[in-house]
Amino acid sequence: MSDWFVCYVRRCATSTPGNSQISREISKLCSFERTNSFPKVNVHFNKIAFFVTNKRPIKAAMFSEVSAPQEGSCSLLLCRPGSEDQEPSVFDRVKPAYSPCSERFKLGERSFNRQYAHIYATRLMQMSPLLTERAQQKWGADVRIRKLCDLQMGEQCCIVGTLFKHMELQPSILKEISEEHNLLPQPPRTRYISESDELILEDELQRIKLEGNIDVDKFVTGSVIAIYGAEKNDGKFTVDDFCTADLPPQAPRTTLSSDRFVLLLSGLGLGGSHADSMLALQLLVDMVTGHLGDQGEQSGASTISRVLLAGNLLSQSTQDKDASTKAKYLTKKTQAGTVDAMRLLDEMLMQLVSSVPVDVMPGQYDPTNYTLPQQPLHHCMFPLSSSYPTLQLASNPHQATLDGVRILGTSGQNVKDIQKYSSMDSHLEILENTLRLRHLAPTAPDTLGCYPFYLKDPFILEECPHVYFSGNAPSYQAKRITGADGQEVLLVAIPEFSSTQTACLVNLRTLECEPIRFSSFSAGDDEESEMNISH
């Protein structure tokens, strides 16, 4: 029972009681239990309205609050060890219901004899019914949906097809090796867009150039969209409006009674030349396994039900092949950098898996295949930790259901690729874009390596996830979006740990994300603080 009650209070001339005093009086009247949250009281001119509830208000459950020490107890650990019979507290790790759903990303027998055109064909085939439905929803049920070959001049209609963005600066192997052009190979750039880019829509049979009310920079090759407009005299299609497939249907998630967290982590960068983040990583492992922190924090850490490592476990520097640049006699006996790095990773995972279930996804610099979907790292590389059933070696992209919450994400290669070929900078914005396009990696296989699928395109989102993440972002970003049909998705751009020492904690009950930062001191800190003081 919760309601606002209003009562009139006689104004007292001498003293006006403060809010808290009033609420105390009221609670005494109603004989409430004294809780942390007093009944809310608003005092107006002559009347007092107070909100009474017999439900404990749900706090915004951030990890800090979950781990907060109980009121009144000072830090237990800043005191002498207690008497002998005091048992040190041990908390049990919560056990969520976990089921991995990424079978579609696992490749069995691989055959590279096929052309890539089949992916586009099946992508269009799978997505056109969805798009026609959306188009009818948006522009009316009587909108004409035409194939390109049936286009009439000047007729307002809707066409559905795959976008192709023609970019002058896009590296093309044919241009490079062509002797006519005498071109030197292009140096790699961060962005390949230019002013002269054009958008072309292709369907099963034909293609047509697009112009008009469409922002060329925001789209990438491979996206399947519906365009509303008309074909003009010059053979180009003038766009009035467009629509994407938008979010897929979402299964409702079960509401949890207690707080459960998932730790999302990426970009560990082991084996790199800078070991700056090793202590931070150790602090993270210690915190998750329950070594670090006060009792409150340790009990909070026991609510972390899973850890998800989203790629780039090894640093980019392990990819440098000395063998190709240095003389052979210098490099004959040297091991690859990945060997030591994998050993470090195995040891770190060993510490983690003995206490919490872990999902390990490979990333761009990890020893697995290059093309998407990246297959799980092989268990033989983890001799110590693979004997634990809590280690789950997952593919990239990875999908899993944790306590009824569907989690889907990649290690960031798809987002980075879209960043190179469009004007969008923010990883979160790109992530939202891919969700609205209903496709994980539209640029595959054009600029992003991909396996030649032909039966179906596994990157099409069929069911809307509740948590959608991408790893190795330059900084932490999180947002909640709602779809047209009431879907709620938490978008998380997981920052790179090796540079930001930040990980993400997602609360499965409230679908909120919180960054968790690890820091240590260094010699530079002293000088900085001195400088601040002097100013």
Add this chain to the structure above:
Amino acid sequence: MDDLYLDNIDEFVNDQNKIVTYKWLSLTLGVHVNLAKQMLYHYLDQKRKEGSARLHATYLVSGKFVENGTTSHKVSVVREDQLEDAKSKMSLTVSVHVYSVQKAVLKDSGPLYSADYDAVKENLRNCSRYSAIRCADAVPRSSAEVQQACETTQAPPPETEQIKANHSNLASKPTSKQPKGIMGMFANKNVSKNQDSSKEIKLEQKEVTPVVETSKTKPAPKTNPVTNFFAKQAAKKPDKSIKEEVEIAQTSSSVDEKPTSPPPKAETPVKEELAKDAVVEKDTSKTKRLEHSDSEEEKNESRRKKRRRIKKPEPDSSDDEDSPPQLQEKRDPSPSPEIQVKKEPVAVSHSDELSDCKRRKRRRVLKSRTFVDDEGCIVTEKGYESESYSETEDDFKFSQPTPKNPNPPKPSTGKKEEEKKSKKAAVASNKSTKQASIMGFFQKK
């Protein structure tokens, strides 16, 4: 609670100049981490009270931190002097405890990581024993379960794939059994080489030959110290050869003879030569070239000698095969080792195998026929003859080359005949088919 730990910590900090972190202390003394933190605090407190203030400590502070409108949970290790500052910056302090105690002032937190590293590495197996969280699922599986899990996830690799999958040094279960099986075969069968020599090795694929040979070098390390040099490289390709070996039901003659090293001089050196050549070169084409260049003459000589010995008692029934002997004597023996190294279909040794063969194909083999011509001279001619062989032949013995087969083999029974007839010729033939390798220099002739 005894205060002995205080003395322990004192010893660590002062005498050994260690950085004593709570984790290191908990692993060393075998106590719960919270107890270790309290111990450190107690020690610090006591020492401070005593006045010997040469100790420095670092603290761990964690809590809610508001920055630019975003709240985050911040966990940081700070020096003692920064402790109050750090606490004040946080809007909600969740935990504060002693992280480490050391004698020197730490400018940088790097040493804190290295202080724990060794202790953690040693105690990896039970690193969560002293932590405050237990996970019921995190129980290491026994090795048998792990292997079961691995096998179910691994697609049964076809033979070729296993051959190709050379890189992992970890022997998967099937492969680990195979060397034992092979070793067992070698150990058990010290039967007369003659019997075994009759079995001809079948070289199915180019890559297989060097591999096979390398595997064979493995069981005979004692033959030469040089073998050990190659044995390492041979060890790199256990899988290839192992799989092939397993299919070889019978021990190859050469392999068997290897353990009995001195007698089969001809065979083993030749075999080893081949093997080592293969290992060294890791490229069959190169091996062939080398083999050509190396010891053609010696091979020829021995071959001829042995050939003559052998030929006499054997009947001369030579059924002409489809292809007439095209090669004349002037044709170099060099092609023969080459061909034999490549893949000479060699007769299957046992009749049992004949019946078990899954696939039979016909191949053209260079064989030599010896006959007495009009003038009463013994003439040996080499020619291509068609011979049937089976791919799934287990015998990886080396193809017994020309000297061994005085008679062109008949298609189906040819193998049997060859086997019978060439038992004695095994030694010689092996040597002749084997390409000369560097091992030739180390043999006593």
